[in-house]
Amino acid sequence: MKFTIATVVAFAAMALASPAMIPVVKRQNAPAVDASVPAMTDRAGNVIPFDSTKVYQNLAANGL
Structure with a gap:
């Protein structure tokens, strides 16, 4: 009886926690980057095509 309860x-907890009840919020308005090309994220978390001149370097920004 205890096992059944x-x-x-x-199962009830699993059904309530299913992602079908959670609304999906789109985080990026820009078009998706093609998966066959290199990509990176900017400071805001948007996926952008890779460009070595735009890579954020924390140590260089802090003068180290």
Whole structure:
């Protein structure tokens, strides 16, 4: 009996935690970068095509 109750509670918790109930929020308005080319993220977290001149270097920015 205890196992049955625990199983039902586990399935109910799993159903309530399913991602179908969570709305998906699009984080990036820019078009997606093609997967066959190198890509990186900017400070805001947007995926952009890789450009070595735009790589943020924390040590260089802090004078080290």
